[in-house]
Amino acid sequence: MVRSARVLLVVLLTASALLGPVVPATAGTAWEYPEFPYPATTYQEPFRGQFHFSSQSGWMNDPNGLVFANGLYHFFYQHNPHGLEWDTMHWGHATSPDLVHWTQKPIALEPGVHPGTLFSGGGVVDRDNTSGLKTGPLDPIVVFSGTNGVSIFVSNDNGRSFQAYDKGRKQIEIPEESRDPKVIRDDARGQWVMVVWSNRGGNGVDVYTSPDLLHWTFGSRYAADWLFECPDLFPLPLAGDRRWVLTSATGEYVVGTFDGTTFRTERPQPKKMNLGTTYAGGTFYAAETFTGAPDGRMVQMAWQGGNRGSSWTGNATFPVALGLVDTPDGPRITRTPVAELGSLRADSRTWRNETVRDGHDPFAGILADTYEITATFDVASATAGQFGFALHSRGDGSADRTVVYDRAAGTLDGKPLPPTGGEVSLRLLVDRGQLEIFSGDGLFSVADNVNFDSAAVSQGIRLFATGGQVRVKNATFTRLSTSWGTAQPTLESTLAGPWHAAGGSWTDVGAGKQAQVTGDGFYLSASTAGDAEYQGDVRLGTARAAGLTFRATADGAGYTANVDTSGVVKLWRPGRDIATYPTPIAADTTYHLRVRTTGPRIQVWLNHGTAPVIDATDDGYASGRFGANAYQGSATVQNLNTGPAGFTSFTSGPWTAVGGTWTTTPDGVRASSAGDGFYLSDREGTDFTYEGDVSVTNGAAAGLTFRAAADGAGYTANIDTDGLVKLWRPGRDIATYAAPVVEGRTYHLKVQTAGSRIRVWFDHGATPVIDAADTTYPAGRFGLDAYAGNAKAQNLTIT
Structure with missing residues (x-):
């Protein structure tokens, strides 16, 4: 999480200079959650990446809580949806079936709805329900955030909404400055492992373990000057064994062992996994890996802060699969773009054994905006001092970016890369605002932000050799299509797309x-x-x-x-x-x-x-x-x-909403209401037994309304997240009962009336928790109530 005074000052001063005065972001309200504050876009603005994720609008920085859950990849990220600068962090949210085609979703964690600072953190899918937080058919997504301690948030609807566990109280207390908890499953030992950056007299991470995601035990500390912010800890296979990798926000890492509580390495000098500008706001920062990815892949994405457009700031690197290989310098990470990139490939051209020199360029005449290039050069026989690609070149010889291999220096793009077997291979991913360079079987990677001019006259590609010639053993050019616009951001539906x-x-x-x-x-x-x-x-x-x-x-x-x-x-x-x-x-x-x-x-x-x-x-x-x-x-x-799923209820004529917004999902009727909102049937009763299932998704209260007038005035028995079951009528709380009511949990309420006597049962209890008398309303309608938040109800019966 970008938070140091120096880094923030640089980022904000730069943003202010480019974009004008900082406009403070705003907190939300529970009854309007989840917020979707984004103006419409076709994702075709200048410099908007076509296959690199960027927020539909607003500022983004660190990737957060990357998980594969219930058939989708979930990309959460640090976000100010109300401005183009860092301010009042939210957790943005996007989903993808394949790591390529992303769909913007409503806000996941929102100030004013979820407590705490909501800074960077990690996430997991609790497939075995070790936490006991599962409330429905879907695997819970559990995410971690907070500063100077760790708070927990859970979603049981595949990221559509999140609730704060234990009202957001810190489940780990860290007295020193700390942030950026990252959690991973340690299957070998049947536990969860967390690393948190903290300043205990210097940079380092605290290691915690847990059997259930809720109760954490301090295990050890790994201190290192280079280990600042956004740590990640994950295993990778190496030569039939398993090693553990510990990384920092700058992309530096060490490889070692983990015994269940302690990380150790025999090579404490860190290496860099990406050679871009690895500072906050640069071109590679705060990388995080997905948890639970299929096939055991370790997939990583990072923040690129250098991409700015008319309505957004920042983007993410294209996802890569990480590997680990032995080298003379010890184990090193490899980064390879995920194979799913192939779903964007359009027309392609291939060359073999072409000699590049003045007057002969195989790429001459190709015009392209977003594309991929792979090429292998015979360096051993080359006479050219430099060779490479001029990207988005023009007729006057200028280009927006060049990628150069310098034979004498042994550098690619100015970074050391000696030939292997007399050859140098490279792979370029060229997007409208991004360039990623890969070589050395993934050992070499550079992430960059480039404002490519997408005008037709600026879409040339020039393969050049300076001061001689070079043989291209093979090269391929492939156009890459846009990845946007394939799913529904806000429309909830079981129907198939495309729409x-x-x-x-x-x-x-x-x-x-x-x-x-x-x-x-x-x-x-x-x-x-x-x-x-x-x-x-x-x-x-x-x-x-x-x-x-x-x-x-x-x-x-x-x-x-x-x-x-x-x-x-x-x-x-x-x-x-x-x-x-x-x-x-x-x-x-x-x-x-x-x-x-x-x-x-x-x-x-x-x-x-x-x-x-x-x-x-x-x-x-x-x-x-x-x-x-x-x-x-x-x-x-x-x-x-x-299908027949929806709201299951007693026999009635059409229902009527009195306050709030009432909608219907396959699992029941939902309400969003700032104050009291009622949903009333035309069914009336005097003495009866009325029961149903109610929950508060986020906010204050929800319950069963009965003996009510057409405006909702009558009795309501509700659950209240202040920890109460309450029987009330306008102007009077008749009776209360202390109960552990938790957001997101479903509770069964039963009401029985006999004249002035009103009894309320809670969560299938054998005896009523409220037994009271009131004579104000002798008869009236049956319905539902929601107060100051989002609520849900289902399975209503009257006997």
């Missing part, structure tokens, strides 16, 4: 996918079906109508079930309104629609009502795509899912 718009503009916002259309606009998935059950949430802004589209062609022609501000739920297809259901429809209100198709029969449900509001037949379209529709204005859609 495409057919009319209007569809952009990502925190609440889902937002449309801006003048007529009909469709957003369509690649998933198709004939008979199916399909549901989703729609919210009208200025739009006249919005809804779910199904059995559609690629241009949207098919069926749509929508809500329309003329006061109807409507089922229609091009040329025909099939059926309508009259009901008040308002702007800035979320409606849940569910559609079931069985041959020509089409049924439509509204807001979890038990009976369909439309039951009609039409044979215009037998099958087709699933998607969404908006008409004349702006609207937002979310949670577009097929």
Whole structure:
């Protein structure tokens, strides 16, 4: 984590000079979490890397908590989403199925929602639930952050949201200055291992071990002047054995052994794994490895601070697989771009045994913007003093960057690289704002930031030899396509991509996918079906109508079930309104629609009502795509899912939201509310047993509301993260019970009423935890309540 006064001063002064006054970042609120503050982009801005990750907007620095979890790579990073300079650190988040195609996701850790400094740290996937923090079907992602001690945060929804363990209290107390905890699984000993940088009279790392990720024991300290910030500790195979590597933020490292508590090395003089500018804000800093990567690979990414654009600052190096080889200088790390880069390769050209000299350049005439070059040069027979590549060259002989091998000096790009067997090989990854150079079977690597001019007249490549000639034994040029735009940042859906718009503009916002259309606009998935059950949430802004589209062609022609501000739920297809259901429809209100198709029969449900509001037949379209529709204005859609999963509840007519935003995911109904937000059925009762499952994702409270009026005024039995089960009504807390209520955990509440007597059971307990009397509300509606945060409810029953 960039934090030293000297480094921060340099970074901030440079940023201020380039970008103007520093604008402080802001903290968020639980009911608006997770935040997605990013303006739309096509990722085509000048100098924006096309296959190097950069944040959609804002400042980024250190990679954090890199994990492979539940089928996705998760890249978290230090982030100021509200400005182009370092300020008020958040944890940004992006995901990828293959380490190449990244999708920006909402903020992972957010000041104001998650306690602490939220500086750099590590993450793991607790596949065996050693922590006991697992609450659902997915493996928990557990991440570590904090300064002068370590706090723990956990996600049970694959990074969609995080909760602070033990309210963010430090689980490791370190009295000295410390930061940047990195954790790895030590399978050989059945434990977790953490290294934390600390200043105990100088630079070094403290080593801790744990059986469960929660309880940590100090094991040892490894002190070294070079070992400053962002340490990483990981094993790599070497000659049939396993060695351990300890690294620092500057990319320096030593190789040694680890006995479960103590790291030792016989070669304490560090080596550098990358020869870029290895200071904070340079071209290679704060590298971190992924935990849990498939096939046991150790994959690494680092921060490149030198890349700046109109809306972002900083990018990450392209991911590499690390190896370890024996050399005359001892064991050394190798860095090789991951093989998944091949998914971006387009057209390619190859040459063999070409002699490069004045007047003969095999690359003459090639114009390219983002690409890969590999080449092997016969140095032993060369007469040229220097040879190499001029990248993004122009007709006047100038170029944005040259990569030169100097025979006399024995250097590549100014860094020592003696020939091997009389040959020098190199591999170049050329992006719009980045250049990475590899050689020596991965022993040599340089990461650089270069503002390449992408204009057509500046896209030349020149292979040159100065003062003689050089034979190229083999060379390959390959164009690399963009890696952006292949998944959904904010739209939650079980439908397959790629998605495409057919009319209007569809952009990502925190609440889902937002449309801006003048007529009909469709957003369509690649998933198709004939008979199916399909549901989703729609919210009208200025739009006249919005809804779910199904059995559609690629241009949207098919069926749509929508809500329309003329006061109807409507089922229609091009040329025909099939059926309508009259009901008040308002702007800035979320409606849940569910559609079931069985041959020509089409049924439509509204807001979890038990009976369909439309039951009609039409044979215009037998099958087709699933998607969404908006008409004349702006609207937002979310949670577009097929299958019967959703909100399971008692028999009722359509539900009504009174405050807050209520949406439906496959695992229940969710709420976001700044104050009290109610979700009310039309079912009423006097004496009954009412029960269900509720949780507070982030924030204060959630519960069951009963005997309520249409505005929610009635009784509520809730769970409160202050550590309470509470029975209350407007103006009075009737009774409370102390209970360990934790964010992210699901709890079962049961309420039983008999006249003025109200009893509340907590988490399947045998006896009520509250037994009270109140006469204010003798009867009324059943519903749900969420207060000052995000909440979830499921499995509601009345007997």
